[in-house]
Amino acid sequence: QKEVEQNSGPLSVPEGAIASLNCTYSDRGSQSFFWYRQYSGKSPELIMFIYSNGDKEDGRFTAQLNKASQYVSLLIRDSQPSDSATYLCAVNPNTGNQFYFGTGTSLTVIP
Amino acid sequence: DAGVIQSPRHEVTEMGQEVTLRCKPISGHDYLFWYRQTMMRGLELLIYFNNNVPIDDSGMPEDRFSAKMPNASFSTLKIQPSEPRDSAVYFCASSLGKTGLETQYFGPGTRLLVL
Secondary structure (H helix, E strand, O other): OEEEEOOOOEEEEEEOOOOEEEEOOOOOOEEEEEEEOOOOOOOOOEEEOOOOOOOEEEOEEEEEEEEEOOOOEEEEOOOHHHOOEEEEEEEEEOOOOOOOEOOOEEEEEOO | OOEEEOOOEEEEEEEOOOEEEEEEOOOOOOOEEEOOOOOOOEEEEEEEEEEEEEEEOOOOOOOOOOEEEEOOEEEEEEOOOHHHHHHHEEEEEEOOOOOOOOEEEEEEHHHHHHH
């Protein structure tokens, strides 16, 4: 069983719509959760992190965490073509400082 | 801050040759990570260091791979001998790691092609 699982997509949404990206993890003791965005040919860059159950909003991005269900999601409101990228979910299992990354979800925002 | 620096940015070599990838972490960061990314396997952790000491190298695929961190500002990942299946993008990342909750910052990556 993989530590972190994501739907690989591709996910396509029209411009202005809400994009919903999902991630599940296997280690119930995990403490911190991160969403990275990776444009084609570029390195991953941090979008958001979340530690506590519930929602965390930052501009057009909202991260949602449900530790009981071992589920974390990223919502992108008012999606823009510039949001087209692969989104990586990362989990810190709290057994060190290493992260486990999902394989990523490819998002395309159609103008 | 300059961010994480990696060199070379691109490397093309022939099977059997030695390849050395280099990384300079963000100043003050005490954790350094080496990852490999391929389309098939995604982003895989190879090894990570804390205060220049290797902590977990269980992701290193085989003995052909080795990594060192002689000081806080420099690390190398060496592949000897290289094989075509080693072709991938290799990322170095660093973090503060004081509480185990800090994020990791990635370098631009080295795109390796082994012919």
